[in-house]
Amino acid sequence: MRSVDVARTALGNTFRSKLRTALTVVAIVIGSFTLTLTSGLGAGVNKYVDNVVAGFGGSSQMFVMSTGASDAEPTDGPAEYDPEAAASTGGMFGPGSGGGVLTDSDIETIEQIENVSAVDPMVFVSPDYLETPDGSQYDMDLDVPANALGLELEAGEAPGEDGMELSIPSDWLSIFDTEDAEEVLGETVSIGISDVTGQQSTVEAEIVGVSEEALSGIGATPMPSRELNQELNDLSMEGYQGQAENAFAMAVLDVDDIEANEQGVKDALLEEDLLGLTVEDQIGAVQGVIDAVAWVLSGFGLIALLAASFGIVNTLLMSVQERTREIGLMKALGMSSGKVFGLFSMEAVVIGILGSVIGVVLGLGAGLAGNAWLTGEGGPLGAVAGLTLFAVDPLAILGITALIVFIAFLAGTLPAARAAKKDPIEALRYE
Structure with a gap:
């Protein structure tokens, strides 16, 4: 009997007892479904995390900040600007700025560190207010332009290198009396900033984008272009006498090896x-936490596959018992023990392939549908910009399928070996 004939015969024999085979396949489907779902969840969330930090630079870079830096508490939209309150919060680098920043001397110190090949300081500016076209003024903080690559945009584009450009968070749309992000694109706003003497200056900027807040916090505050950021910094430094130091939010280092x-x-x-x-x-x-959770959930899938492997053993043992005389006839007609072993092993593989394919298809369908519902517009997690909960990893899918088929093959070796060892004369006498 040729190998092709063995495969064809194995496929036909698999469905001799349809109910028994179906129940065994269902157990494999459960394990395959669970592994596919958990693998996709891990890949999806890790992909989202990678996208969030993509704007922070390459793998050869290091980000430096002062250990005295502190994060501001998030707010729902901008508060109205209060000139008296703003005048009382001036820092050593001018009104509106605080401590916890890098200075020129810090940058010089960093440049002297061994194996640091380049230092790119990010200018820190803290405007007093943003003024809308109707004359209303609101408190304002700015993100650093270096984070522009990490913006998740609802409309428009990220501020570029040149031009007086600005993006605003989507929850700032209310100050323009609209909920449509497209309507504010192209609007011109005024940004007020004070120097060390308390003298206020204003700069006009065009809104080019509306951002959504990511889990990293990027997009929660307005973001300027590099040119606008530098212009505001220059205005804030006016009035300094002698050796005044710049203030930098952080610095990006290029590290050799x-x-x-x-x-x-x-x-x-x-x-x-x-x-x-x-x-x-x-x-x-x-990502470590995400991977740990995915592995724990995958463990339940592996347990289901272990249970399914016993089902395969039981199914094939019963098949060997029922087909004892058939096995004897095949061997009497010249079929070798190896061919008999291959026949029953192939039946186990067929069951594994059926269960894995059905489980993977169901897992992919459930994962993609769930992701579209949860993260789509109007979904429970739709407000999280760019969130991906499920992603298709072809290598993982192939690995899951191969693992299940291998487990099925191992489970089928015991019944196959028992069938191969049967004596043809004794088997023909079996009632």
């Missing part, structure tokens, strides 16, 4: 009360 020198650079920064973080530092903890 970061894999070998990462810890050394971090230690040198800590000695200067500075904190250095790589992209991996920022996403590693989050």
